[in-house]
Structures are given as structure tokens and as C-alpha cells.
Amino acid sequence: MSLIQHLINGELVNDSGRSADVYNPSTGQVIHQVPLASRETIQQAIDSAKAAFPAWRNTPPAKRAQVMFRFKQLLEQNEARISQLISEEHGKTLEDAAGELKRGIENVEYACSAPEILKGEYSRNVGPNIDAWSDFQPLGVVAGITPFNFPAMVPLWMYPLAIVCGNCFILKPSERDPSSTLLIAQLLQEAGLPKGVLSVVHGDKGAVDALIEAPEVKALSFVGSTPIAEYIYSEATKRGKRVQALGGAKNHAVLMPDADLDNAVSALMGAAYGSCGERCMAISVAVCVGDQVADALIAKLVPQVKALKIGAGTSCGLDMGPLVTGQARDKVSGYIEDGVAAGAELVVDGRGLSIAGHEEGFFLGGSLFDRVTPEMRIYKEEIFGPVLCVVRVNSLEAAMQLINDHEYGNGTCIFTRDGEAARLFCDEIEVGMVGVNVPLPVPVAYHSFGGWKRSLFGDLHAYGPDGVRFYTRRKAITQRWPQRASHEASQFAFPSL
Numbered sequence: 001m002s003l004i005q006h007l008i009n010g011e012l013v014n015d016s017g018r019s020a021d022v023y024n025p026s027t028g029q030v031i032h033q034v035p036l037a038s039r040e041t042i043q044q045a046i047d048s049a050k051a052a053f054p055a056w057r058n059t060p061p062a063k064r065a066q067v068m069f070r071f072k073q074l075l076e077q078n079e080a081r082i083s084q085l086i087s088e089e090h091g092k093t094l095e096d097a098a099g100e101l102k103r104g105i106e107n108v109e110y111a112c113s114a115p116e117i118l119k120g121e122y123s124r125n126v127g128p129n130i131d132a133w134s135d136f137q138p139l140g141v142v143a144g145i146t147p148f149n150f151p152a153m154v155p156l157w158m159y160p161l162a163i164v165c166g167n168c169f170i171l172k173p174s175e176r177d178p179s180s181t182l183l184i185a186q187l188l189q190e191a192g193l194p195k196g197v198l199s200v201v202h203g204d205k206g207a208v209d210a211l212i213e214a215p216e217v218k219a220l221s222f223v224g225s226t227p228i229a230e231y232i233y234s235e236a237t238k239r240g241k242r243v244q245a246l247g248g249a250k251n252h253a254v255l256m257p258d259a260d261l262d263n264a265v266s267a268l269m270g271a272a273y274g275s276c277g278e279r280c281m282a283i284s285v286a287v288c289v290g291d292q293v294a295d296a297l298i299a300k301l302v303p304q305v306k307a308l309k310i311g312a313g314t315s316c317g318l319d320m321g322p323l324v325t326g327q328a329r330d331k332v333s334g335y336i337e338d339g340v341a342a343g344a345e346l347v348v349d350g351r352g353l354s355i356a357g358h359e360e361g362f363f364l365g366g367s368l369f370d371r372v373t374p375e376m377r378i379y380k381e382e383i384f385g386p387v388l389c390v391v392r393v394n395s396l397e398a399a400m401q402l403i404n405d406h407e408y409g410n411g412t413c414i415f416t417r418d419g420e421a422a423r424l425f426c427d428e429i430e431v432g433m434v435g436v437n438v439p440l441p442v443p444v445a446y447h448s449f450g451g452w453k454r455s456l457f458g459d460l461h462a463y464g465p466d467g468v469r470f471y472t473r474r475k476a477i478t479q480r481w482p483q484r485a486s487h488e489a490s491q492f493a494f495p496s497l
Contacts, residue, residue, distance in 0.1 A: 004034045004178050006041060006202060007185055009048035010195030015041050020175050020204070025091035025322040026312035028360030032089075034175050037203035042170075042210040045199035049141045049168035050216055052196030057138050057166040061114040064164045070191035071160070072108045075101065078187060082180050086151055087313040089177035091321040091362065092275045094314060097152070104156030106445035107463050111160035117468050118165065130480045136472035138166030139218040139242065143211045145232070147224045148174035148324055149278045151181045157449065157463045158221045162471040163197060170217070171200045172207050176324055212236045219470065221462065222246065223280070225382075226408070226454050233457035244458040244470055246450060248382040249410030252285040253439060254399045254425065255293050259415035263437070265300045267415070271439035272388040273308060273366045276323050277332075280455075281411045281433070281440050284383060285372070286390045287399045294392045298347060298370055301388070305348045305366040311355055320386060322362040329362045332385030336367055339378035339389075345370040350386060374402060382408070396421055404430045410451030413439050432456065 004022065005012040015035035022032035035041075056064075075082070079101055086097035110117075120135035144158040151173060159169040173181040178200075185200045201207060211217050212235045219242035222232050226247030233245040253271070255264055271283035288294035313321030323329045333351050340346050350365030364386060372379050372389040379389055393399045403412055413435030414425045422436045432451035435441030443449050443464065450461030460466040 001030065002032050004032050004182060004202065006035065006037060006045070007182060007189075007198075007200040008041070008045045009199065010189060013041070013044075022089055022176065022178065023325060023362075024088055025324055025362040026088075026314065026358050028326065028362060032179065034178050034202045036175065037172075037201045037207045037210075039206070039210045042201055042203070042207055042214070045170050045201050046141060046214055046216050048196035048199060049170055052194055053138075053140055053168045056163075056168060056194060056197050059166070061118050061164070061166075064166070065112050065114040067188070067192045068108055068112045068114070068160060068164055071188050071193075072105055072112065074187040074191055075105050075108065075184065078183070082152060082183060084314065085180040085183060086177065087321065089179055090148065090151060090324055091313045092278075093318045093321050094316060096275050097313075100150055100153045103442070104153040107156045108160045110445040110464065111164040114164040117465075118472070126478070127480075129482060130478060132476065132478045134474050134476045136165070136468070137475050138472060140167060141170065141216050142167045142219040142221070142471060143170040143172065143217050144221040145172045145208055145211070145224070146174060146181070148176040149275065149280070151177045152184060154223050155181055155184070157223075157467070159198060161463060161467045162221075163193070165468060165471045167471055168197050169199075170211065171198065172203055172211065173200065175202050175204060178202055208232065209235075212239065212241075215239075218242065220245070221470070223462070229457050230454075242470065244450075244460050244462060245456070246280070246462060247455050247457065248408055249280045249282075249451065249455055250285065250380070250382055250406055250408045251281060251283050251411040251413075252287050252399075252403045252406075253283045253412070254287045254289065254396070254403075254414040254416075255297060256289050256396065256414065256416035256418060256421055257293055258417045259293070260417065260437075261293075261296055261300065264415040265297065265304065267437075267439040268301070268388065269304055273305070273320055273386045276320050276364070277386040278324065278328075278384055279440075281442055282384075283413070283439055284387065284389060285379065286388060287402060288390060288392050289396055289399055290394065291392060294370070294390055298368075298390060301368055302347055305368050305388075308366045310353065310363060310365060312358055312361065320366070322358075323364055323385060324362070326362050328385070329364050332364055332383055332387065335378050335381070335383045335385070335387065339369050339372070339376060342376045342378070344372045344376060344378060344389070374405075380406075396425070400425065400429055404428075407454045408451065409453035410455035411435070411441055413437070413441060432461070
């Protein structure tokens with residue numbers, strides 16, 4: 001059993017204190033141990049970042065971008081190795097892991113445009129012999145706390161952009177599947193990133209609190225559950241830090257009577273059951289406008305849900321692997337039991353699945369509920385597992401009211417051929433990311449990712465243009481060089497043109 005280490009100031013280091021087990025969810029076996037950073041270890045990472053910051057902030061953006069170009073190449077060359085590590089520790093299929101990495105690389109590509117995205121604004125002669133301009137300067141030491149479900153992609157939402165903007169970054173990845181995250185950080189060092197600019201420290205709540213409380217850390221990025229997002233936002237902002245904290249979700253797909261049902265079913269299968277539903281953008285509720293749509297949808301979904309190909313994530317040709325931990329599997333099973341007790345119709349029951357040769361793995365088959373109502377716990381809460389709930393309504397307006405009344409507002413979509421209905425939906429729905437016949441409307445890297453309501457705490461979304469704004473602060477400069485022959489009297493009124 002190997003020990004995964006911290007990466008601080010370009011060196012692999014270990015904590016002599018507490019550690020946690022890392023499982024292979026396909027076998028249920030412990031395969032690694034990961035140290036849980038002490039406050040002293042966190043401070044060591046902060047000190048190395050603080051020491052590296054002056055030289056890095058003064059490195060020209062074009063040279064920072066050159067590091068990112070080399071980093072992108074190394075990520076592509078190591079795709080198979082990274083995907084294998086993701087699958088071994090998370091459980092998602094190799095194809096899904098490769099797809100995650102590709103979406104992360106898109107953010108590295110965006111960071112390669114640093115000379116363009118960091119250009120300031122300039123105005124000549126805003127007054128007599130007066131020029132004005134603004135530029136975007138780094139914050140200093142910033143940190144990110146990332147979840148287990150995307151150990152490659154979500155960190156790549158954060159630190160490539162933060163670093164290319166001139167900051168030094170401390171990453172606290174999930175302790176459940178840290179190996180791929182650490183390897184990717186080492187590849188960035190191999191690409192030429194100076195020591196101390198990026199550190200990776202493993203840990204639990206103690207490490208998170210140390211980052212929140214450290215005065216040297218100027219900003220925190222977080223992706224995870226809403227209770228923790230709210231906690232980090234509250235505790236960090238009251239200490240004067242800049243925070244973007246992305247929380248939970250309950251994503252609805254609305255199916256109109258005119259929807260292309262076959263394509264909608266294909267889309268829903270991937271969106272609801274891909275990665276075992278362990279995605280913050282997973283569709284977990286299908287809202288059918290009319291009983292006819294609902295009946296037809298259920299009839300088409302049932303055989304496909306029952307036919308899902310499930311096995312060890314590192315095998316090829318699968319639809320789903322296991323959930324990340326035994327606790328996660330048991331929690332989802334508990335939601336299924338609760339839904340049955342509340343009166344929902346369990347059309348497909350994924351519990352009790354056993355995979356030959358992997359009997360100790362954390363497997364759960366796809367489950368499908370019909371006639372779910374808004375007061376049920378399986379409707380209100382984020383299940384984060386392979387469970388799709390079907391809700392029946394009588395109109396688009398009722399479907400939209402249902403979505404707008406929910407506490408989460410991360411992602412949603414509508415399946416329709418009606419442009420008027422789609423336009424109304426896009427205009428009036430109170431959700432941050434909206435798809436029209438697109439089930440997982442995850443923005444590309446040169447836009448920004450984030451939800452509304454209790455799915456996001458903070459003013460700026462992740463990556464893209466909002467990411468640049470989050471990891472920089474604007475400085476406005478007004479400059480005057482008087483002509484030698486001129487002399488002006490003092491002015492005591494507020495200056496104006």
C-alpha cells in the first residue's frame with residue numbers, strides 16, 4: 001500500500017500525523033493512504049507560495065502562458081495514465097475519466113491566452129495632458145478546495161487561470177481520490193512552473209479551516225455540497241477574503257409534448273446515470289408536461305435503465321462504474337427506501353447489484369421513480385447517485401414554477417421543438433445554466449460556470465471571464481505630465497473636465 005504525499009515548494013513531503021484510506025471502489029479494497037495536513041503543513045505551503053509570489057507576479061504574461069502551453073501538451077501525452085488513476089480511485093469509467101480530463105484541458109487552453117485576457121484599458125487625454133488606464137493585478141496567495149467527483153477537471157477550472165494571472169495557488173483536493181490530482185500538478189512543474197507557485201496539500205476540515213483562517217490567503221474557490229459552500233463563504237468572507245463557493249444542485253429536465261422523445265431519452269440516460277449520477281450537473285428530475293409524455297417516457301426508459309452495463313470502472317465498454325465509497329452507496333440506497341416509503345412508484349430498483357469478481361465493490365444499479373411529488377425528500381434533496389425521478393405536471397408554466405420554487409438553481413434543460421416555449425423557458429427560468437435540447441449545459445472554458453440561488457455563494461462564477469475577474473483586482477491609474485512652460489493655479493473644487 002503506497003502513501004500519497006503533499007507537494008510543497010516543488011518537493012513531495014509527508015505529514016507524520018493523521019492519515020486516511022483511499023479505496024478502489026470497484027473492489028472495496030484500500031489501495032493507498034493519504035496524509036491529512038496539519039496546520040503546520042498548511043503554513044509551510046502558504047510560506048512557499050508567499051515567497052514565490054514576487055518573482056511570479058513580475059513574470060511576463062506571455063512567459064506564464066508558455067508554461068501553460070507545455071502543460072497542455074503534457075496532459076494530452078499522459079491522458080491514459082491520468083484516466084486510469086481517476087477510474088481506480090473514483091470508480092467512473094475510463095471513457096468518462098478521459099472526457100473529464102478533456103474538459104479540464106479546455107481551461108488550460110483558455111489560460112494560454114493570458115496576454116490577451118490580462119490586457120488593461122487605456123484612454124488618452126481624458127483631460128488636459130492627462131491619460132488614464134487600468135490593469136488587472138494578481139491577488140497574491142489564493143487557494144482552492146475541490147470535490148471527489150471531478151479530481152482532474154475541477155482543479156483545472158481553478159489553478160491554471162489563477163496562476164497565469166500571476167497568483168500562487170494552494171490546492172486542497174478531495175482526500176478520496178487524490179492521485180490523479182497530484183500527478184497533474186507534477187506535470188505542471190515538469191512544464192516549467194517555478195517552485196512554490198503551486199502546492200497540493202491533502203486534508204479534511206482541519207486543512208480547510210487552516211486555509212480559511214490564514215491571513216496570507218486572499219481568495220478561496222470551492223466546489224462541493226451546499227452546507228460546506230455556505231460554511232466556507234461565511235467564514236472566509238468575514239475574514240475579508242474573496243470567495244466563490246459552488247454548492248449543490250437538483251437539476252430538472254422539462255419534456256414538452258412536442259419533444260423528440262427518442263433523443264430526449266438518450267440524453268437523459270447519459271445525464272442521469274453517467275458517472276453514477278455523481279455530478280453537480282446530473283439530471284435527477286424529469287418533469288413531464290402531460291401524462292401522455294410521462295407514460296411514453298417511462299416506457300422507453302425502463303428497458304434502457306435495466307440494460308445499463310455496470311462493472312469495474314477500469315474495464316472498457318461500460319455505462320457506469322461503482323459509487324465512490326460504501327457510505328455513498330448506502331446513502332443513495334437510503335434515499336431509495338425513503339422514496340418508496342413516501343409513496344413514489346419505484347419502477348426500476350437498482351439496489352442489491354452484485355458484480356461477479358467484484359462482490360465487495362460499491363455498486364448500485366440505476367433506479368427510476370415515477371409519480372414523484374415536490375414534498376418528497378427524493379425530490380427536494382440532492383441524491384448524488386444513479387436515481388432519476390419523474391414528476392408529472394399539466395403545463396410548461398407549472399414546470400417552470402416547480403423549478404423556480406426549488407432552493408437550488410444550478411442547471412436545467414428543456415426538450416422541445418417549439419422556439420417560443422424554449423425562449424420563454426430561457427428568459428424566465430431562475431437557474432444559472434440552461435440547455436435547450438442539451439441535457440448537461442456545462443459552459444465551455446471561455447464562458448463561465450455557476451448556478452443561482454443556493455447553488456452558488458459569491459458574485460463571480462468559475463473559470464472563463466469571471467475567473468479572470470475573481471483572481472485579479474483592477475487598478476486604475478490616472479497620469480499627468482504638465483507641459484514645461486505651463487503653470488496652473490491650485491484647484492480646490494472636486495476635479496472635473
